[in-house]
Amino acid sequence: MRILVTGLLGQYAFGGVTWDYLQYVLGFQKLGHEVWYLEDTATWAYDPVKQEPSADCTHNITYLGRIMEEFGLGDRWIYRNEADGRYHGVTDSDTAEKLIRESDVLVNVSGACWLREPTAAVKTKIFADGDPMFTHIGLALASKKEYVERIQAHNAHFTFGLRVGQPDCLVPSSGIRWLPTIQPIALDQWPVQPLDNHNSTFTTVMNWASYKPQTYEGETYGQKDLEFARFMELPSRTPHKLCIAMGQGVGQKRPTEQLRNLGWTILEPDQVLPDHLTYRDFLKGSQGEWSIAKNGYVKSRSGWFSCRSACYLALGRPVIVQDTGWTHHLPSGEGVLAFTTMEEAVSALDTVCANYPKHAAAARAFAEKYCEAGAVCADLLDKSGCA
Numbered sequence: 498m499r500i501l502v503t504g505l506l507g508q509y510a511f512g513g514v515t516w517d518y519l520q521y522v523l524g525f526q527k528l529g530h531e532v533w534y535l536e537d538t539a540t541w542a543y544d545p546v547k548q549e550p551s552a553d554c555t556h557n558i559t560y561l562g563r564i565m566e567e568f569g570l571g572d573r574w575i576y577r578n579e580a581d582g583r584y585h586g587v588t589d590s591d592t593a594e595k596l597i598r599e600s601d602v603l604v605n606v607s608g609a610c611w612l613r614e615p616t617a618a619v620k621t622k623i624f625a626d627g628d629p630m631f632t633h634i635g636l637a638l639a640s641k642k643e644y645v646e647r648i649q650a651h652n653a654h655f656t657f658g659l660r661v662g663q664p665d666c667l668v669p670s671s672g673i674r675w676l677p678t679i680q681p682i683a684l685d686q687w688p689v690q691p692l693d694n695h696n697s698t699f700t701t702v703m704n705w706a707s708y709k710p711q712t713y714e715g716e717t718y719g720q721k722d723l724e725f726a727r728f729m730e731l732p733s734r735t736p737h738k739l740c741i742a743m744g745q746g747v748g749q750k751r752p753t754e755q756l757r758n759l760g761w762t763i764l765e766p767d768q769v770l771p772d773h774l775t776y777r778d779f780l781k782g783s784q785g786e787w788s789i790a791k792n793g794y795v796k797s798r799s800g801w802f803s804c805r806s807a808c809y810l811a812l813g814r815p816v817i818v819q820d821t822g823w824t825h826h827l828p829s830g831e832g833v834l835a836f837t838t839m840e841e842a843v844s845a846l847d848t849v850c851a852n853y854p855k856h857a858a859a860a861r862a863f864a865e866k867y868c869e870a871g872a873v874c875a876d877l878l879d880k881s882g883c884a
């Protein structure tokens with residue numbers, strides 16, 4: 498089959514974002530399909546240097562072309578610049594749109610592709626949501642009927658919210674049958690390497706707040722800043738080093754000085770992991786991950802499990818992550834440890850370090866069992882009725 502994977506790989510030319518979308522491409526490719534990457538977001542290109550939208554997509558398509566070449570995908574990519582409607586990769590618009598229309602499957606990762614006539618014409622359209630509760634609030638409160646209709650136009654809907662639809666989950670379904678899924682990991686891109694004996698630091702990569710809180714049915718659902726506030730004192734409660742590559746967040750309100758005074762090592766993501774290779778190296782150089790989740794994920798009991806955590810696990814790095822309800826679907830205790838309180842977070846750090854080899858091996862085993870890209874992508878096709 499010819500499968501189109503859509504995303505924001507060129508739009509946001511950053512390390513973690515690159516892996517989020519690329520691993521879907523690699524997963525479907527491993528299954529033997531003809532895979533193309535398509536980017537048509539209906540928004541202007543983002544200039545990471547000026548940090549603002551731009552009509553000039555030169556930086557975006559240069560980065561995208563380099564990534565496609567690096568991973569052996571050659572010219573199998575299409576980028577449509579919203580500012581002028583021009584296509585890149587496949588530059589002739591008729592050829593590009595014919596290729597799109599005649600594809601068998603469109604995998605709309607994180608809803609990045611705004612369906613227009615060519616993409617809407619693809620027989621099987623899969624919607625893969627990576628931002629549960631916030632995506633769903635947007636659908637439930639959408640003022641534009643066209644937006645809801647475009648999402649409903651997909652044949653199957655998947656979400657990282659593993660508990661969406663369960664009685665104790667507050668995520669609104671908006672009349673859509675949501676199927677659980679997890680980030681696919683191309684394991685050959687994340688080989689296990691022994692940990693540097695001199696590195697005993699737990700890390701993560703995050704934004705202080707990615708966007709403003711949202712309100713639904715009288716309740717407010719916020720970002721990571723709200724959950725992080727509950728664990729600000731963690732460095733004083735444990736001997737283990739804690740380091741975060743943390744974005745300033747919306748409004749640049751990150752309390753940098755306060756965090757450092759409390760014992761956190763705070764790094765600037767654009768400096769220490771500007772691309773996909775330095776991002777991988779940062780994770781690989783860690784003893785493991787310690788991380789919280791967005792308040793909206795936790796409060797709604799969404800069951801969200803991090804795509805970033807899955808990458809740590811593939812490298813054989815244990816993860817200690819906040820429970821959003823994911824423990825109802827995935828095992829916790831070896832290699833992957835959940836916490837809800839400060840006491841549990843402290844205990845989990847001690848547990849991992851007390852028998853690190855066991856937890857490191859269990860981390861990789863978890864990734865192999867639950868996150869392997871070919872298996873995750875095959876599940877998407879099977880449950881969409883096009884395997």
